[in-house]
Amino acid sequence: MASPQEILNDLKNVNYPGYSRDIVSFGMVRDVEVGTDVVTVTLAPGGAREEAIATIRADVEKRVAALTGIARVEVVVEAPPPPRHREPPRRADIPGVRNIIAVASGKGGVGKSTVAVNLALALKAKGRSVGLLDADVYGPSVPLLLGIVESTAGSDGDRIQPMHAHGLAAISLGLFISRGQPVIWRGPMINKLLTQFFRDVDWGELDYLVLDLPPGTGDAQLTIAQQAPLAGGVIVTTPQDVALLDVERGIQMFNQVGAPVLGVVENMSYHVCTSCGHRSEIFGHGGGARMAAKSDIPFLGEIPLARRIRETSDDGVPIVVAAPDGDHAKAFAALATRVEEQLEKRGHAALPMIH
Ligand SMILES: Nc1ncnc2c1ncn2[C@@H]1O[C@H](COP(=O)(O)OP(=O)(O)O)[C@@H](O)[C@H]1O
Ligand SMILES: [Mg+2]
Structure with missing residues (x-):
């Protein structure tokens, strides 16, 4: 059985779509949990777009299943943080x-x-x-x-x-x-x-x-x-x-x-x-x-x-x-x-x- 650390290491092979950098070094992988018949990977999406998240999710599922032989891989995507505004976003319109x-x-x-x-x-x-x-x-x-x-x-x-x-x-x-x-x-x-x-x-x-x-x-x-x-x-x-x-x-x-x-x-x-x-x-x-x-x-x-x-x-x-x-x-x-x-x-x- 693969350990969470081994799985994490293996996830360094999953690149962020369009980048040569991987999702682990991007800090996207929050948690890896290994149960008896399920592996749960928690991802923090940051500002990633939906299509990117879908691609990453599929890649993670494939890699973890191949590494562990466990068919049930659950990928949990944390809710994205609310957009950061340093100031309330409401600014007065410029008349005209x-x-x-x-x-x-x-x-x-x-x-x-x-x-x-x-x-x-x-x-x-x-x-x-x-x-x-x-x-x-x-x-x-x-x-x-x-x-x-x-x-x-x-x-x-x-x-x-x-x-x-x-x-x-x-x-x-x-x-x-x-x-x-x-x-x-x-x-x-x-x-x-x-x-x-x-x-x-x-x-x-x-x-x-x-x-x-x-x-x-x-x-x-x-x-x-x-x-x-x-x-x-x-x-x-x-x-x-x-x-x-x-x-x-x-x-x-x-x-x-x-x-x-x-x-x-x-x-x-x-x-x-x-x-x-x-x-x-x-x-x-x-x-x-x-x-x-x-x-x-x-x-x-x-x-x-x-x-x-x-x-x-x-x-x-x-x-x-x-x-x-x-x-x-x-x-x-x-x-x-x-x-x-x-x-x-x-x-x-x-x-x-x-x-
Ligand atoms: N498409 C272009 N073809 C030729 N020269 C250009 C072109 N775009 C900008 N330049 C020239 O490049 C220099 C820098 O352009 P500028 O618009 O002042 O850049 P920035 O505002 O980004 O500093 C200027 O001398 C400008 O005339
Ligand atoms: Mg200028």
Whole structure:
């Protein structure tokens, strides 16, 4: 007869679906009990999805039966812990704003702002009214991307007026924080400013407010994401950055604030030669799609690596506006469509007004 320890050792051969790590090292196996004619294995599901639990359950049953020769294997799955909210999940809606979409990435330089700005413009091109809130205090680039050289944001009585560019209403936290300030002082101030931005900015009627989060998925980003009632999150990655863990952390961050993950977009995915049209996959593309499938979240599409995308951004006229009929703009239009599809699936239909 196998001992509980032997069974536990044997369960190290059961991998968490989609991972190379096993369920024992993940801490999922809570208890193994060996009776005379039944083996009971208790699993703590953590945040695992139902399909993953079903797969694990079947694998455990098979392994334990094979090892012990006992046909009756009971797998008990503990009730999942209630979702952890560091703060009550109820946040005041922003008057006039229908859907807030946060754009996040595991690290900087993956094109998060480029995607946020062009996604906002692609939604705008579909006839929606869109605002952009640049919450990336470490590298506020939205004003530059939109060609806003000087802040025209001002207050009007007790309301803050956003800036306007290319038909978007936009505001950047970076413009309100002096550059010289040490980052350590910024935290509380950022939160205060954000609360004010959500509450006091005169956004008007918006179908979407796109939030460009600071890079990373740590506490700072979580705190920001927590301040707004998000309709969903978009995670930006690149083929070089295809780290499942990064995306998982992004998913966890959105889970913690109770926001659905709308999906992953792979930026700088492939390169199309401007002279010969040859498509090359410099970094080996497709990782984003695989990763999305593994993490069981939607894949929202891929944006090519293209000099024109960078140049138009540097010029302050992003590609969706600079070349609205080009292939790059089409890639962003497809992204916007998938984002709207995902929102709709989650009951956040834009029900856009016709502007
Ligand atoms: N698809 C792309 N093709 C070419 N250059 C890109 C693309 N996406 C982003 N870039 C460039 O990469 C740099 C980093 O992009 P940015 O959007 O500022 O990243 P992040 O906000 O993640 O730090 C910028 O110079 C930007 O113009
Ligand atoms: Mg940025």
